[in-house]
Amino acid sequence: MALLDRFPRHIFSSRGWGLLGAGVLSLLAAQLLGRRDLLALALLLLALPLLSLAGTRVLKPRFRVYREFNPSPVETSATTTVKLAVARTGPGSGLALMEEQLPSRFGQSPVFRFPARTAVAGTSRYEYQLRSAKRGQFLIGPVTAEFSDPFGLSVHRHAIDAGDVLTVTPAAVELPATGLAGARGHDGVTATRIRANPSDDDVMTREYRHGDPMRRVHWAATARHGSLMVRQEESVTTPEATIILDQRFQAYAQGAGYVSGGAAADGHELVTSDAFEWAVTAAMSISAHLGERNYALRCLDPAGDPAFLNSPSAPEPETDEYAGAGGLQSIAESLAAIALSGPRHAAADAGPQPFDDRLMDKLSAHRLRGPILAILGRLSPAEARALAPAAGFGANAFALLVTDRAADTGPVLEILRRSGWRAVAVSAATPLPAAWSAFDQDGAAGLPPAAGSAAADGARPVAGGRR
Numbered sequence: 001m002a003l004l005d006r007f008p009r010h011i012f013s014s015r016g017w018g019l020l021g022a023g024v025l026s027l028l029a030a031q032l033l034g035r036r037d038l039l040a041l042a043l044l045l046l047a048l049p050l051l052s053l054a055g056t057r058v059l060k061p062r063f064r065v066y067r068e069f070n071p072s073p074v075e076t077s078a079t080t081t082v083k084l085a086v087a088r089t090g091p092g093s094g095l096a097l098m099e100e101q102l103p104s105r106f107g108q109s110p111v112f113r114f115p116a117r118t119a120v121a122g123t124s125r126y127e128y129q130l131r132s133a134k135r136g137q138f139l140i141g142p143v144t145a146e147f148s149d150p151f152g153l154s155v156h157r158h159a160i161d162a163g164d165v166l167t168v169t170p171a172a173v174e175l176p177a178t179g180l181a182g183a184r185g186h187d188g189v190t191a192t193r194i195r196a197n198p199s200d201d202d203v204m205t206r207e208y209r210h211g212d213p214m215r216r217v218h219w220a221a222t223a224r225h226g227s228l229m230v231r232q233e234e235s236v237t238t239p240e241a242t243i244i245l246d247q248r249f250q251a252y253a254q255g256a257g258y259v260s261g262g263a264a265a266d267g268h269e270l271v272t273s274d275a276f277e278w279a280v281t282a283a284m285s286i287s288a289h290l291g292e293r294n295y296a297l298r299c300l301d302p303a304g305d306p307a308f309l310n311s312p313s314a315p316e317p318e319t320d321e322y323a324g325a326g327g328l329q330s331i332a333e334s335l336a337a338i339a340l341s342g343p344r345h346a347a348a349d350a351g352p353q354p355f356d357d358r359l360m361d362k363l364s365a366h367r368l369r370g371p372i373l374a375i376l377g378r379l380s381p382a383e384a385r386a387l388a389p390a391a392g393f394g395a396n397a398f399a400l401l402v403t404d405r406a407a408d409t410g411p412v413l414e415i416l417r418r419s420g421w422r423a424v425a426v427s428a429a430t431p432l433p434a435a436w437s438a439f440d441q442d443g444a445a446g447l448p449p450a451a452g453s454a455a456a457d458g459a460r461p462v463a464g465g466r467r
Contacts, residue, residue, distance in 0.1 A: 016049040016153035052154040062090035065161035073167035087123040097146040169332040172288035205229040240370035251377025271339040274428040291328040302354035313337035355386035363393035371396040384412040388419035399423040
């Protein structure tokens with residue numbers, strides 16, 4: 001039996017290999033002894049396994065597989081329940097051993113028998129749970145089934161479905177409340193003026209209308225015009241924020257944990273680095289922070305294109321405006337599989353240039369409607385000078401520079417601050433809440449203790465401050 005176990009088990013079972021071996025011995029004995037009865041027995045012993053092999057390859061049982069993830073998509077480090085329903089659609093009976101194929105990061109693949117003891121109306125249902133510490137899109141499945149002939153001589157394993165994609169989105173980190181977004185009401189909206197008179201002298205007033213309360217009469221304007229003038233009406237509008245997510249290969253190429261490309265051990269291909277993963281988490285967290293305060297969000301890349309144009313997980317890659325819970329969910333899905341892109345060598349100049357007129361035109365179209373938040377990798381002084389004027393298009397301008405050499409970012413930070421940016425340099429080990437709070441501090445010395453503890457563990461200190 002130990003000898004038979006050494007033979008491939010995906011072709012014949014131990015019984016099948018045993019019959020083949022007995023058939024070969026009988027054939028040799030028939031030739032040596034000249035016995036026709038042994039020859040007939042040898043042919044029978046050899047034919048049975050071969051016929052069973054042909055039968056399992058040609059007459060494949062047919063199944064239908066339904067797979068559902070709950071929740072879907074799922075955040076990193078959260079658990080999703082996979083529900084499988086397997087039903088036989090063709091003729092056949094008997095037991096089958098089935099296995100759900102999983103990427104290696106999810107651990108051992110679950111194995112189950114069909115039909116299940118709890119099968120209802122020919123459909124067997126199974127459940128198991130998955131959890132991923134990394135974002136991305138992962139192929140769950142296919143289900144492979146191992147079948148045997150009625151005599152148990154031949155074994156055949158094949159896939160009975162194509163599998164389904166599980167999307168794992170980055171989990172948002174809760175950010176502390178700050179004054180970064182400017183004045184807001186308790187419900188997160190901003191009061192703005194509606195101009196009824198375009199005159200430069202009267203932009204805050206309009207003529208009195210029947211029913212206007214007298215408390216709104218603007219007496220100075222009334223004296224100038226000789227007729228009753230009232231202050232303009234106020235309306236409530238949804239505040240806006242623009243997020244610029246740097247995803248250039250060159251901006252993160254020298255960061256710790258850099259991945260040069262190709263497939264990971266589980267076949268999941270994602271070009272990223274520790275610094276870029278920090279930037280992705282920051283983009284998700286800032287989006288959630290502002291979304292909870294009723295902000296409408298615009299997400300752009302350094303070239304002015306939609307930030308998720310090249311993300312394979314983006315539901316609407318050509319969209320750059322998001323609002324409400326649906327918009328926030330779309331941002332999360334888009335960030336799930338976003339990766340570094342663009343030329344991999346500094347000498348390469350193919351493709352759109354970062355921080356050029358296209359980006360400025362996009363920002364100008366929403367001039368002063370809300371804050372601009374730039375999440376950037378490593379910048380050169382020339383790139384910082386190109387980005388600097390963008391601060392004039394936002395009510396406030398904030399920049400997070402994610403780099404493993406925060407101490408070398410002084411000249412770049414100074415260029416940005418002189419143009420009105422509040423800029424902070426961080427490393428991939430910096431706690432995101434500490435980096436967010438640094439915008440409200442006067443310098444790195446004012447950071448909360450959390451950032452200091454991260455620096456003690458090997459992270460570089462945050463360089464921050466305001467102009």
